[in-house]
Amino acid sequence: MFEAVLTLCLGAAGAADAPANGGPPPCRDLLLPGYEAPTEAGCTAALRAAPPDRAAMAGGTPDCRPVGDALAVEEIAEGVFVHAGLVAEPDRDNRGDVANLGFVIGARQVAVIDTGSAAWMGEALWRAIRQRTDKPVTHVILTHMHPDHVFGASVLEVAGAASVAHAGLTRALADRQGNYLESLARLIGPVALLGTEPPQVVLAVEDAAEIDLGGRRLHLRAWPLAHTGTDLTVFDSATGTLFAGDLLFDRHTPALDGSVRGWLAVLDRLQREAGGEILRVVPGHGATALPWPDGAAPLRRYLDTLARDTRSAIAAGLRLSDAVPRIAASEADRWELFDAYNPRNATVAFTELEWE
Template identity: 65%
Template sequence: MFEAILTVCLMGAEPVCRDRLVPGYAAASEAGCRAALAETPPDLAGLAEGVDASGPVCRAAGEALEVAEVAPGVFAHLGRVAEPDAANRGDVSNLGFIIGGAGVAVIDTGSAPWMGEALWRAIRARTDLPVTHVILTHMHPDHVFGAGVLMERGARVWGHAGLVRALADRQANYLESLRALVGEAEFVGVQVPGVTDPVAERAEIDLGGRVLDLRAWPVAHTGNDLTVLDRESGTLFSGDLVFDRHTPALDGSLRGWRAVLEEMQAMAVARVIPGHGGPSLEWPRGAHPLARYLKVLERDTRAAIDEGARLSEAVETVAQSEAGAWQLFDAYNPRNATVAYTELEWE
């Protein structure tokens, strides 16, 4: 297979460039790709300010994300349980897509444009149906910055009603951090997703005989968590409301998260695709480690507050009994203890 590629560069004293997929021109031969470009040239007017481009040209198809079919028509990509860096290129969260009778819905798009492009190729290898919907489960950068290629092809973007403001407040810091960790070239021409369809409580998406239930939750992991339930297979994409192996990351409310997780555990679903780990968990058993961790985090934080421990002291002791059960514990548990202490000390 061949596809159209555009080389985009951030212009400066030393230009920083990357090759960017131009979707919709894949063909079995290079000649077929060129013919498609000649017949319908791509609109390049949407390039970010300060970004220059050359091409497009036709090349052999690039990498596709590895995905597993966890249920008929439901696919999940397992991100690494790691911090984003140049070696993993930011591939540190789970993504997925669901194929209906008339279109495809993508759930989360990864840290960087290349991930959305690689996900596009994985979808095209399995169906020619259009990608009609992109669903973002929350604001964190490892879930949102690959959306550009999918938006370019006309996908509507769904998210919690609070996502737009939360992402707007943080996107500059998120991108600055990712550029430092992963490399500036991976983010040339990155597009920050705009939510076309905000969900305040619940919504439905019909993919053509296949209905998805979207639910916006109260403040928990973050203030803008959204889940996606495929009715047909009973598969729930939880976003980061569920972690597996990866130490949970608290960026909302500890008490809220515990309450939401308890309600989720009562849901009659066949399997859960967590935001990290898995990629497919039996339910509700798959929630037990997270529920235990959050319980210990609250118990130990309350004990530290009752004993008069300062925040700087509490972060050294809270939830240390959980250290052996999770990866990246030293990176995330002190942050969780800080958020929990700040929340609970003012009760």
């Protein structure tokens, strides 16, 4: 198989990124989705028949190459595939591959759930889909605003998919995307970030929505302030699979960017309102799938501990700086990346709960 690619270099994207020694700038081959063909000639003919606008915008000329690397995915239920990101902080070695992503194949269409930290991940996810089906990818569903879940979406949008998200995501991401992209460029390197653009949400979910992929429906639910203010879950009723995004963590220390009380309330509502229908849940980080509700027990224990210890520190009159090292310290040996995330969580929880 062959695919169309466009070579984009840092010198072309911004002179500030050009090598100081005057050597050739580092480059990356960007996938132009939708031109795949069994032969190079077929791919080239497709490019000639419908030249991509993206190539003109980037100032380059696309050509056809053998298909590049695809993301590794696991089929966790019939037609439901998940890529397990590393339990790690984004860096130049992993290029931001630190979150779980997935897709669901229906009788007529495909929906993607989360897209990774950069365009290269959307490209590799597209290849994984194309290895399994030639059905159109019609929807990209973003479970929340965090950069490790949203910045591969534009690749799939170019291929014709409509991005779907919580009604609050567009504004929340607009307020943060500059800082997110700057941070990612520093962490994973500017070359890995080449071609990355913010998603353009066209379907904003206020409360609930459904997507019919043909023979299977995805049920989308927007939640109140919890992990973030933009959390959205995706339930595939055909297999009983819930994509929870970062409303569920496995192994990776949970990251609180919203409300600890709200997060616990959402977990309660999920178990109360849909507990009997959910057979498995895909966390935003960690295992590809966990049983429900047992898979949520470690997260609930952590959040309960976080809230309890925070209230105790406030009641004891501790200052924030003195309270943070003590809050949820008993959980340290049960999670990875604890020192990177628990102090932030303690700070958020203290700020929230001191006004109860």
